[in-house]
Amino acid sequence: MEREIDVIKETFEKIKNMEIRGAGRIGRAAANALKTYALKIQDLNDEEFKIRMKKAGELLVSARPTAVSLPNAVKFVLKGLEDENPKIGVVKRAEEFINSSLKAIENIGKFGANRIRDGDTILTHCNSEAAISVIKTAYDEGKEIKVFCTETRPRNQGYITAKTLYDYGIDTTLIVDSAVRYFIREIDIVVVGADAITANGCLVNKIGTSQIALVANESRVPFLTAAETYKFHPKTIVGELIEIEERDPSEVVVFEGKYKGIKIRNPAFDVTPSKYIDAIITEVGLIPPQGAWYIIEKYFGWLK
Template sequence: MQQLLDTAEKIRSMEIRGAGRIATAAAKALRDYVEMLETSSFEEFVAKVEKAKSILIETRPTAVSLPNAVMLAGSYDAETVEEARSQILDNATEFIRNADNALDNIGEIGAKRLRDGDTVMTHCNSHAALAIIKTAHKQGKRIKVYATESRPRRQGFITIKELSDAGIDTTLIVDSAVRYTMKNVDTVIVGADSITVNGALVNKIGTSQLALAAHEARVNFISAAETYKFSPSTLFGDLVEIEERDPDEVIPSDKLGDMPDVKISNPAFDVTPSEYIDLIVTEAGAFPPEMAYVIIKEHLGWELKKMG
């Protein structure tokens, strides 16, 4: 259990960050826990596995990839401990393998949307979005990238390092320079933490700013998202909870000094309406946001419908 608790804390503290990386880390933690779990009865096994699932799921409330990964990896239909253990190990391993393959497929599909000489803007640090950019670069297309700083955690610094290591011409901009820079951009590509049944995108705070600026400037806006980032619970009316993180990420409380009436708001995500999204690129293909329902139904399965 300690290893699983360590992973949960790393997810909660954002030592492990990014929806895809969170999902695979949770699946691996659950797989390893179940593999080593010793119980005296099937009932005890079920209770301990369900508790482990809850611990992982509760770490980050917004990224639907986390509960989807835990539920898909941890699913079983068995009557004995060994049958259930075997099914979970197989399901978790399959999820991890599919997640890895998904990035390759997203890269190949999304790269078709980029032309030689294109300039791309990206936000935060998304493996799926970067897969498209890197694949286009490997194909010999001359791609230039503007990457946002992505405050307050500055995930953009990770992005520019990855792009630099790949040999891609990259410029870091402050978040407030998005509209100023948009006139030089051909396509915006971002990741996703959750996609709702109506095709709305829940992603790193500031994403809606990029989408609005792109819409006004008539620049294509693409979200790159594995199918497990779609939210089945929104099909049944549930709202995606927007995580409010520690104000100290913005400014340490001791720096506020003699300003007792000042409060800090630090939402980690925002919502981009579907009408500002031109395309969602998944490992199963590229779809308009209006087809989110089809992805939820056909690629996630109804066994997730009770998740909330």
């Protein structure tokens, strides 16, 4: 028989093994799991219910350490426990998070597309719903665009992006990660997603992002990140550092026999300094990286 907690454990596993991946999707999956769990729990008084929900939230948050959308989603939903009816509170806030997340991606698409000109070639990295929304919206507006996607080793999320854009009818080119500098003179603008934005305007995103930003900066190509406000990291305002996930070396390569001793490192994300970022496209508008503190204070002050 299925236990109530299984829905939480299942979502935890899917996030951990990257069956569910990408910061926005992770956040919505966690919110949805908390909602389903809340609805399944029966016969508990409010206090017991709150303890169970908080434990479930902790488990979900431990699935992956870097994307702040995960703890932000969980905290947003669990604030519903303060309602007169905690179960209804949690369900309502989970739905609110999911709906506003989807709406945010749509708005980011509209705002970001204003920065794409007819004839532009866009470079993107990894697989970001928010960045794809910008690209698709520009295309929907009738702009003739081309997109270069990096493979994004080791998990090759760039293949998903390339297929998605190609299916949409967009002129799409796939390149290996190390070819970014070679092709940069063909690129007019870089648009990537975000796993977290820090209070001082730095971007945490898929490994390789900071190298792309460096190359774009050297070539005077604008570098934009598309980030919903729930990608801003409240705790960085009080000096906390973001943990960069290091994943299993076998994702990179498996050496056997006498080469087993070769060390392999596999960080999943890196940090792009704010000086390489031209703008952050949020659902409340385009902001300079220096505006990150303001977004955190305004939207997440209560989370600090």
